[in-house]
Amino acid sequence: MSKMVPMPSHSILPQRDVDKTPILEARLLGIDFGGLTAVDNFTLTIGRTEIAGLIGPNGAGKTTVFNLLTKVYQPTRGTILLDTKDTSGMNTIQVNRAGIARTFQNIRLFKNLSVLDNVLIGIHNSMDYPLVTSVLRLPQYWKQEQEAKEKALKLLSIFQMQDLAKYQAGALPYGAQRRLEIVRALATNPKLLLLDEPAAGMNPSETAELMENIRQIRDTFQIAIMLIEHDMNLVMGICEGIAVLNYGRIIAKGTPEEIQENPAVIEAYLGKRKEG
Amino acid sequence: MNQEKQIPMPVRYLINIALLAICLVAGNLLISGGFISSYYQKILLQVGIYIIAAVSLNVATGYLGQLPLGHAGFMAVGGYTAGIFLKACPLTGIPAFILSLVLAGIVAGIFGIIIGIPALRLKGDYLAIITLGFGEIIRVILLNIDNVLGFKLTGGAGGLMGIPKYTSFNSVFLCVVITCFVIHTLIKSRHGRAILSIRENEIAAESCGINTTYYKTMAFVVSAFFAGVSGALFASYLGILVPGDFGFMKSIEILVMVVLGGMGSMIGSVIAATVLTIVPFLLQSISQTVADYRMVIYSVLLIVVMIFKPSGLMGTYDFSLTSLIQRLINLPSVHEGVAKKGDGRNE
Numbered sequence: 001m002s003k004m005v006p007m008p009s010h011s012i013l014p015q016r017d018v019d020k021t022p023i024l025e026a027r028l029l030g031i032d033f034g035g036l037t038a039v040d041n042f043t044l045t046i047g048r049t050e051i052a053g054l055i056g057p058n059g060a061g062k063t064t065v066f067n068l069l070t071k072v073y074q075p076t077r078g079t080i081l082l083d084t085k086d087t088s089g090m091n092t093i094q095v096n097r098a099g100i101a102r103t104f105q106n107i108r109l110f111k112n113l114s115v116l117d118n119v120l121i122g123i124h125n126s127m128d129y130p131l132v133t134s135v136l137r138l139p140q141y142w143k144q145e146q147e148a149k150e151k152a153l154k155l156l157s158i159f160q161m162q163d164l165a166k167y168q169a170g171a172l173p174y175g176a177q178r179r180l181e182i183v184r185a186l187a188t189n190p191k192l193l194l195l196d197e198p199a200a201g202m203n204p205s206e207t208a209e210l211m212e213n214i215r216q217i218r219d220t221f222q223i224a225i226m227l228i229e230h231d232m233n234l235v236m237g238i239c240e241g242i243a244v245l246n247y248g249r250i251i252a253k254g255t256p257e258e259i260q261e262n263p264a265v266i267e268a269y270l271g272k273r274k275e276g
Numbered sequence: 277m278n279q280e281k282q283i284p285m286p287v288r289y290l291i292n293i294a295l296l297a298i299c300l301v302a303g304n305l306l307i308s309g310g311f312i313s314s315y316y317q318k319i320l321l322q323v324g325i326y327i328i329a330a331v332s333l334n335v336a337t338g339y340l341g342q343l344p345l346g347h348a349g350f351m352a353v354g355g356y357t358a359g360i361f362l363k364a365c366p367l368t369g370i371p372a373f374i375l376s377l378v379l380a381g382i383v384a385g386i387f388g389i390i391i392g393i394p395a396l397r398l399k400g401d402y403l404a405i406i407t408l409g410f411g412e413i414i415r416v417i418l419l420n421i422d423n424v425l426g427f428k429l430t431g432g433a434g435g436l437m438g439i440p441k442y443t444s445f446n447s448v449f450l451c452v453v454i455t456c457f458v459i460h461t462l463i464k465s466r467h468g469r470a471i472l473s474i475r476e477n478e479i480a481a482e483s484c485g486i487n488t489t490y491y492k493t494m495a496f497v498v499s500a501f502f503a504g505v506s507g508a509l510f511a512s513y514l515g516i517l518v519p520g521d522f523g524f525m526k527s528i529e530i531l532v533m534v535v536l537g538g539m540g541s542m543i544g545s546v547i548a549a550t551v552l553t554i555v556p557f558l559l560q561s562i563s564q565t566v567a568d569y570r571m572v573i574y575s576v577l578l579i580v581v582m583i584f585k586p587s588g589l590m591g592t593y594d595f596s597l598t599s600l601i602q603r604l605i606n607l608p609s610v611h612e613g614v615a616k617k618g619d620g621r622n623e
Binding site for chain 1 (some may be wrong): 485
């Protein structure tokens with residue numbers, strides 16, 4: 001079914017120890033909008049190289065959880081530990097530097113910039129030449145720009161997009177835009193990658209390919225991945241742990257098999273059978 | 277697979293430097309040979325000054341994607357700084373002039389920080405209003421500060437008179453080249469990409485770890501710095517400054533240049549600044565009545581451009597001589613040039 005994609009060498013991102021200690025621990029996370037509690041009592045642990053799934057009916061609060069983890073919203077309650085460090089008081093930028101990268105449900109690419117520039121913006125914080133160096137174009141500028149460009153092309157080659165580097169990002173087909181967003185997120189050197197509906201709008205063969213890609217990204221870069229997805233084949237196929245959210249609360253956690261047989265989950269998705 | 281011939285970077289620089297040198301020499305020869313009368317020289321200097329103003333506003337408008345309406349305010353700060361400095365400074369000649377330009381840029385840049393930090397917390401219309409207010413505040417302060425201080429500093433409504441006139445073809449030419457070069461290299465660096473990413477999508481930029489507040493302020497300060505330089509050139513070109521020179525309409529005029537040329541296109545700003553500076557002189561040479569309708573012509577022009585090409589004349593296209601040469605070399609192998617951006621540029 002899915003094509004095998006050649007992966008870039010392991011040197012793009014720094015190697016991390018393979019272990020199952022938690023990279024992310026969310027404890028009793030909650031947020032209120034006015035009087036409305038959108039997410040409550042959200043407790044979840046993700047292992048260092050785990051692929052985790054977050055599912056639930058529409059409006060359950062899945063994207064809100066992502067926004068809480070990335071501090072787009074500041075949580076009203078609870079704590080988030082990233083690699084045992086408390087992220088309270090951090091903003092989106094600091095959380096990204098600490099190691100959480102994400103994609104968006106409604107694609108947020110830099111549409112008028114080239115594909116390469118999109119990825120290079122992700123690499124921004126890995127470069128450190130100052131303003132004067134860029135204006136005077138000192139050797140450090142050329143060196144770091146060249147390295148960044150090579151790294152960007154390598155990352156694009158995960159999805160075999162290196163030949164599209166010069167194209168305008170907004171001109172890409174929908175599926176390619178989704179993949180570019182993943183590449184851009186990867187370029188920020190994350191420890192945890194959050195994917196918000198990565199397979200939305202993809203056909204079954206594209207989805208199968210994406211599944212393979214996600215697994216390979218985890219294996220190559222040794223990072224944790226958490227994804228929100230409605231495509232159950234994808235979720236059940238690659239996730240090692242799944243959390244189900246309904247009305248802002250976790251109603252079930254477990255392996256794909258456990259989730260599929262959990263009565264509370266079936267009820268949340270399909271409703272209760274009328275007795276009698 | 278990609279067989280395109282690439283012009284190496286040092287050669288690109290040489291081509292551009294050579295071309296600029298030819299322009300500089302040619303301009304000097306034409307002036308000293310008497311082919312360009314002093315009237316046309318004056319127009320030429322104004323063109324250069326407005327190019328700097330438009331290209332610097334383009335940083336905040338085109339690249340950062342904000343809408344500041346106080347650009348003339350920064351020009352005023354730069355102009356008055358340079359004027360007062362030149363009058364008070366014991367130095368004369370070129371060293372004093374260069375110092376005054378740098379000082380004007382720095383003071384305007386500091387004002388950029390002071391205004392930018394609170395203003396850039398706002399977006400869209402609100403930023404426009406606060407910067408508009410800033411521009412007016414500067415003008416009113418320049419008008420009245422002498423009464424407050426009790427001694428003559430800006431000359432109030434009478435104007436700051438007797439500023440040494442150092443602005444020449446060479447100095448304006450060099451300032452235009454330096455401005456364009458600095459802004460071009462800035463935009464083609466990681467810092468420039470960060471600024472562009474804020475224009476494209478601020479939330480995505482933040483989630484890529486871009487410090488948006490820092491880069492907004494940076495773009496604003498760079499914009500103010502070069503506006504200050506253009507104000508200084510303006511001061512030393514006229515020899516007299518009146519606060520009324522830097523009113524709201526001046527900000528609008530510069531904004532029209534940027535919008536007309538295409539927001540985010542440096543060559544667009546250069547062309548539009550050139551055309552819109554020359555047009556009034558052309559109209560005047562026809563008759564004074566026509567020249568009085570200058571603003572009407574501007575607005576009609578703007579409306580027409582907005583209807584038929586909303587992204588401005590040049591869109592976000594940037595001209596690059598060396599990329600053009602490169603494309604001519606590679607012409608036989610037809611490429612579909614999609615969104616190809618040039619890197620070495622000149623005007």
